[in-house]
Amino acid sequence: MEKVAIIDLGSNSVRLMLVGISSDGSYKLIDEAKEGVRLSENMGPELTLKPAAIVRTIEALRLFQHLYRAHGITQIIAVATAAVRLASNQREFLQQVKDATGLEFRVLSGQEEAQAAYMGVVNTIDASDGLIIDIGGGSTELIQLKDRRVVAATSLPFGSVTLTESFLDKVKPTEEQVKTLEGFLREHFSSVEWLRDMNNPTIFGLGGTIRNLSKIDRKRKKYSLDITHNYRMSGKDVLDIYRLVRTANLEQRKKIPGLSKDRADIIIAGLAVVSGLVNYTQSQELAVSGSGLRDGLFYQYLLRNREVPFIDNLTQHSVENLMRYYNLELDHPRHVAKLTLSMFDQLQSLHELGPAERKILEVASLLHDVGILVNFYDHHKHSFYLITNSRINGLTHREILVAAYVAMSHSKPLQANILPHRDILNEDDGKTIKILGVILRIAEALERSEAGVIQDIRCHQYVDNVHLVALARHSAELEICDAFKGAADFKKVFGRNLFISAQNL
Amino acid sequence: MEKVAIIDLGSNSVRLMLVGISSDGSYKLIDEAKEGVRLSENMGPELTLKPAAIVRTIEALRLFQHLYRAHGITQIIAVATAAVRLASNQREFLQQVKDATGLEFRVLSGQEEAQAAYMGVVNTIDASDGLIIDIGGGSTELIQLKDRRVVAATSLPFGSVTLTESFLDKVKPTEEQVKTLEGFLREHFSSVEWLRDMNNPTIFGLGGTIRNLSKIDRKRKKYSLDITHNYRMSGKDVLDIYRLVRTANLEQRKKIPGLSKDRADIIIAGLAVVSGLVNYTQSQELAVSGSGLRDGLFYQYLLRNREVPFIDNLTQHSVENLMRYYNLELDHPRHVAKLTLSMFDQLQSLHELGPAERKILEVASLLHDVGILVNFYDHHKHSFYLITNSRINGLTHREILVAAYVAMSHSKPLQANILPHRDILNEDDGKTIKILGVILRIAEALERSEAGVIQDIRCHQYVDNVHLVALARHSAELEICDAFKGAADFKKVFGRNLFISAQNL
Structure with a gap:
C-alpha cells in the first residue's frame, strides 16, 4: 500500500494527515495529528517568525516524523501557508526546518x-x-x-x-x-x-x-x-x-x-x-x-495523471471506495443493484420517480448488507448506522438518509420509522422510502443465494397486476419463493398484485 | 473456510443457520433462514404427522438446500425435536425426507x-x-x-x-x-x-x-x-x-x-x-x-474434540473472535491492553477497583479503535456503537456499556455523557468510566506509533505525584509527549500530578 503523509503548516497549527492508497486505487485515512504551534505569534509589523515559535514548530515536526516513519510512509507532501508566505525570514526558516528534520516545505502562493x-x-x-x-x-x-x-x-x-x-x-x-x-x-x-x-x-x-x-x-x-x-x-x-x-x-x-x-x-x-x-x-x-486544504492536496496527488482534474461521478467513486474500505465482496451487491435498477426502470410509470431517486436506490442496493460488518443479527439496523456515518460524498444529507432507510428496510420495507429525522425528511420522502424499499426487498430476494442465478428481469404491467419474469441460469426456486414473500408489500405500495415466474435462459 | 449448516426441525418451524469457521478457529454467522411449516399441525391424539405438513416441510428443506449449496457448505447437522420425536409415523417421515432431499435427520431425545x-x-x-x-x-x-x-x-x-x-x-x-x-x-x-x-x-x-x-x-x-x-x-x-x-x-x-x-x-x-x-x-x-438450540448444536460441533465441553474464558474467547471477525490488526490493541492493565495494576491503591473492572478495561483496550472500521472520523463514537452492538459474550449489559464508554472516551476521557443510559448505569459507573478512560488514554498514547516502542511501564507513587517510567526500546519522544497530554485529566481523576519519563531498555 502506498502511504502519503500530508503536512500543512499554518499560522496557528501544524497538521499531519496520513492516507493509504491501495493497488486497486481505493484510499483511506490512516491517522491524523495536530499540534498548536502558533507559528505566527508575535510576528509583529516586521513580519518575522520568532525563535520560540520556530522551536515549537520544529519540535512538532519531529514528533510527526516518528509517527509517519512508524507507518512506513512512501510519499511526503509538506506545504506552508500564510504565516510562512508572508514571513520576511522565510528562507532562513525553511533552511532551519530542513536542517533539523530533512523536510522541504513548499510555500503555497495564495x-x-x-x-x-x-x-x-x-x-x-x-x-x-x-x-x-x-x-x-x-x-x-x-x-x-x-x-x-x-x-x-x-x-x-x-x-x-x-x-x-x-x-x-x-x-x-x-x-x-x-x-x-x-x-x-x-x-x-x-x-x-x-x-x-x-x-x-x-x-x-x-x-x-x-x-x-x-x-x-x-x-x-x-x-x-x-x-x-x-x-x-x-x-x-x-x-x-x-x-x-x-x-x-x-x-x-x-x-x-x-x-x-x-x-x-x-x-x-x-x-x-x-x-x-x-x-x-x-x-x-x-x-x-x-474537507479542506489537506484533502485538496491529497486529491491533487491522487488525480495528478488525469486529464480532468476532478472526480467525475462523485457518488459512484465514493461508494466504490467505501465498498473497498469495508472489504466487501463486490459481486453480490453489484448484482442486486443491477436487478434493482432494472426493476426501477421498468416500473417507472408506476412509481414516477426520477434520476435522483434512482441514484439513491443504487447506493442503497450496493450498501444494503454493509451492516453485516457489525453483526449479522439486526444487520439492517447496522446498515443504517454505517450509511449515515460513512460520509458518502456527492449526496445531500436528505439523500444519505433516504438511502440509509431504504437499505435498512430491505427486509421489512414498510416499517421504517422516519420520525426521528422529520427535520430533514418529509412525507414524500417517506413514500419514496417505501417504494424503493419494496423494489430492493424483491430484487435482493432474487439474488438470495448470492450466486447470480437470476440474470435479469422483465416486468409486464397489466391493469391490476404486474408479472415479473425472472431470467434464470438454472433452478431459481429459492429466489422466486423468497421474492414472492414481498408481494403483499408490493401490493400495498403499488396497488397491484405481483406475480413472479422464472424463465430459463 | 469450513462451513456448517445447522437445520432444526421443530413443531412450528424449520430453521437453518449457516456458520463459517476459519482456519484460525474464529467463526461467524453467514446466513439464516426460517420457514413456518407447522409440522405438528393436526397431529391429533394418534400423533401422526399429516401429509400436507410433510409436503410443506420437504418444500422448505429443498429451498434451504439451494441456499446452503450455493454457500458451498462442508458439514450438515440436521436435527428434529418434539414433533418428530413424538410422531408415531416418525420412521416413514424420516425416510420420505431422506428420499426427497438426501438429508438424514437425527431425532433428539428430550x-x-x-x-x-x-x-x-x-x-x-x-x-x-x-x-x-x-x-x-x-x-x-x-x-x-x-x-x-x-x-x-x-x-x-x-x-x-x-x-x-x-x-x-x-x-x-x-x-x-x-x-x-x-x-x-x-x-x-x-x-x-x-x-x-x-x-x-x-x-x-x-x-x-x-x-x-x-x-x-x-x-x-x-x-x-x-x-x-x-x-x-x-x-x-x-x-x-x-x-x-x-x-x-x-x-x-x-x-x-x-x-x-x-x-x-x-x-x-x-x-x-x-x-x-x-x-x-x-x-x-x-x-x-x-442463543438457543442451534447455537448449542454449533458449540457441540466446535468443541467436539475438547475435554471440557464448554469455553473456559467466555469474554476473552468472544473478544478474540470479534477481533478476527472485524479483521483487526491484533498486535497494536494487544500491546495497548498490556500497557493499560500494567498501569491499572500498579495504580490499584489509587483507584481501588477490582477484577471486574479490570476485565472491562481489557475489553475496552482491545476494542478501543474498532470504530475505525466505520470511519476514521469520529471513530471513538463508532467504537461505542460497535461494542454495544456486537454481542460480547460473558459481559452483562452494564459491563458492555462501561466498556463502550471507556473505549469511546480514549481520546477525551472526562467527557462521556452517560445520561442516555442512566437506567443501566449509576454514578459509580460514571466514576469508573473516568478512571478507566484516563488509564486507557495514557496507555494508548504510549503506543502512539503502533510499533511497540514502549515495552512496559513502571509507576512510582508519591504523596502528590505519580512518576510513570516508560521502558522504551528506542526514542519515544512522540509517545511521551502524547501521553503527557493526558496529565491534566489524570490529575482531575487521581488528584496527583503525573510525570512521565522514558528509560531505554
Whole structure:
C-alpha cells in the first residue's frame, strides 16, 4: 500500500494527515495529528517568525516524523501557508526546518492555496457553481466556481487570527471596533472585481470557523444528524448567529451551545468574514465542507495523471471506495443493484420517480448488507448506522438518509420509522422510502443465494397486476419463493398484485 | 473456510443457520433462514404427522438446500425435536425426507435437546449456577446448572403450542381455563424431583416466548439498550407481565407494546410456563438468552474434540473472535491492553477497583479503535456503537456499556455523557468510566506509533505525584509527549500530578 503523509503548516497549527492508497486505487485515512504551534505569534509589523515559535514548530515536526516513519510512509507532501508566505525570514526558516528534520516545505502562493481548497470541495461535494471560501488564521481564499471549474480566485491577506489582532478586543469588542472591521471587510470584498458579479451564489465554506458555525446552527435546531460535511444552512441563519456573537464578551460566547471554547477568542472575526460575504453577495445558502486544504492536496496527488482534474461521478467513486474500505465482496451487491435498477426502470410509470431517486436506490442496493460488518443479527439496523456515518460524498444529507432507510428496510420495507429525522425528511420522502424499499426487498430476494442465478428481469404491467419474469441460469426456486414473500408489500405500495415466474435462459 | 449448516426441525418451524469457521478457529454467522411449516399441525391424539405438513416441510428443506449449496457448505447437522420425536409415523417421515432431499435427520431425545440448550447458554452467558429453561412449541426442557455443568435435566412433553391447544381458547381464554392450565403445570413441576430443591435460582430462559417477554419488559421500561441476549429482569416483572396477558383477549394482547403479533395466540401458555416456574422456585431473576438450540448444536460441533465441553474464558474467547471477525490488526490493541492493565495494576491503591473492572478495561483496550472500521472520523463514537452492538459474550449489559464508554472516551476521557443510559448505569459507573478512560488514554498514547516502542511501564507513587517510567526500546519522544497530554485529566481523576519519563531498555 502506498502511504502519503500530508503536512500543512499554518499560522496557528501544524497538521499531519496520513492516507493509504491501495493497488486497486481505493484510499483511506490512516491517522491524523495536530499540534498548536502558533507559528505566527508575535510576528509583529516586521513580519518575522520568532525563535520560540520556530522551536515549537520544529519540535512538532519531529514528533510527526516518528509517527509517519512508524507507518512506513512512501510519499511526503509538506506545504506552508500564510504565516510562512508572508514571513520576511522565510528562507532562513525553511533552511532551519530542513536542517533539523530533512523536510522541504513548499510555500503555497495564495492562488495555490485557493486551488487546493477548490480541490477539497469539488471532489467531496456535488458543487457545480458558486463561491468557495476558505477562512484560515492568516488568509482567506475566495474562489468562483462554474461548471465545477475555477474561473477566478483571490487570496485576501487576512484571516480570523490576524483580523482579531488588528481590530478587536479579544475579551469584549466594542460596537465601534466591530463596525470598523465590517467596513474594512466590505472594502476588501468590493476590491475583488469578479466578486461584484456574484449574485446569490451558493457559498461552499471551509475551515474551522465555518465548521464551528455549522455546529452552533445544528445545536440551535437540534438537527437530527451528527454530520458536518455538506451541512446546509440559510444565509439568514448565518446572519442570525453572527448577530448573537457579534459583541458578546468572551464568557458569554463560551456559553453559546456548540461554540468551541478554543475558538471563542477569534470567532467574531471569523464570522464577520462569513456574514460579510453572505451580505455582500446576497447569498441564500451556505454549504459546509468538512474537507479542506489537506484533502485538496491529497486529491491533487491522487488525480495528478488525469486529464480532468476532478472526480467525475462523485457518488459512484465514493461508494466504490467505501465498498473497498469495508472489504466487501463486490459481486453480490453489484448484482442486486443491477436487478434493482432494472426493476426501477421498468416500473417507472408506476412509481414516477426520477434520476435522483434512482441514484439513491443504487447506493442503497450496493450498501444494503454493509451492516453485516457489525453483526449479522439486526444487520439492517447496522446498515443504517454505517450509511449515515460513512460520509458518502456527492449526496445531500436528505439523500444519505433516504438511502440509509431504504437499505435498512430491505427486509421489512414498510416499517421504517422516519420520525426521528422529520427535520430533514418529509412525507414524500417517506413514500419514496417505501417504494424503493419494496423494489430492493424483491430484487435482493432474487439474488438470495448470492450466486447470480437470476440474470435479469422483465416486468409486464397489466391493469391490476404486474408479472415479473425472472431470467434464470438454472433452478431459481429459492429466489422466486423468497421474492414472492414481498408481494403483499408490493401490493400495498403499488396497488397491484405481483406475480413472479422464472424463465430459463 | 469450513462451513456448517445447522437445520432444526421443530413443531412450528424449520430453521437453518449457516456458520463459517476459519482456519484460525474464529467463526461467524453467514446466513439464516426460517420457514413456518407447522409440522405438528393436526397431529391429533394418534400423533401422526399429516401429509400436507410433510409436503410443506420437504418444500422448505429443498429451498434451504439451494441456499446452503450455493454457500458451498462442508458439514450438515440436521436435527428434529418434539414433533418428530413424538410422531408415531416418525420412521416413514424420516425416510420420505431422506428420499426427497438426501438429508438424514437425527431425532433428539428430550435429554439431548436439553443438553443442546445448555450448550447454547453456557457458551454465551456467564452462567454458573441456576435453572435453564427452554420453552418450545411441543416440549419444555429444564436443566439444573451447577459450576457451569449439568447436574440434572428433564424434558416435559408440552410447550406453548400444545398447551394452548389442550387448555385455552385462542381468542379469549376464561379464568377457569387458565387456572386449570396453571394447576396442570404446577403438578408437572412438582413431579420433577430435583426441581423441588431449587430455591431462588437465576433462571436462564431460551426460546421465542422468553425473547418476546424480554421485549415487552424493555418496552415497558423504555430500556436504553436494544439487546436481548443476557437481558435481566426480576421475577416480579415476569409475574406482572403474565398478569397483564393472562386473560386478555387476542385483540387486547396484540396491542401490548412489544408483544409479537405472530405469537399473540400462544403467548399466554408460554408465559404460564415461565411464571409458573418463577413462582414454583421463588426465582428473583430471569436472564434472557438469545442463543438457543442451534447455537448449542454449533458449540457441540466446535468443541467436539475438547475435554471440557464448554469455553473456559467466555469474554476473552468472544473478544478474540470479534477481533478476527472485524479483521483487526491484533498486535497494536494487544500491546495497548498490556500497557493499560500494567498501569491499572500498579495504580490499584489509587483507584481501588477490582477484577471486574479490570476485565472491562481489557475489553475496552482491545476494542478501543474498532470504530475505525466505520470511519476514521469520529471513530471513538463508532467504537461505542460497535461494542454495544456486537454481542460480547460473558459481559452483562452494564459491563458492555462501561466498556463502550471507556473505549469511546480514549481520546477525551472526562467527557462521556452517560445520561442516555442512566437506567443501566449509576454514578459509580460514571466514576469508573473516568478512571478507566484516563488509564486507557495514557496507555494508548504510549503506543502512539503502533510499533511497540514502549515495552512496559513502571509507576512510582508519591504523596502528590505519580512518576510513570516508560521502558522504551528506542526514542519515544512522540509517545511521551502524547501521553503527557493526558496529565491534566489524570490529575482531575487521581488528584496527583503525573510525570512521565522514558528509560531505554
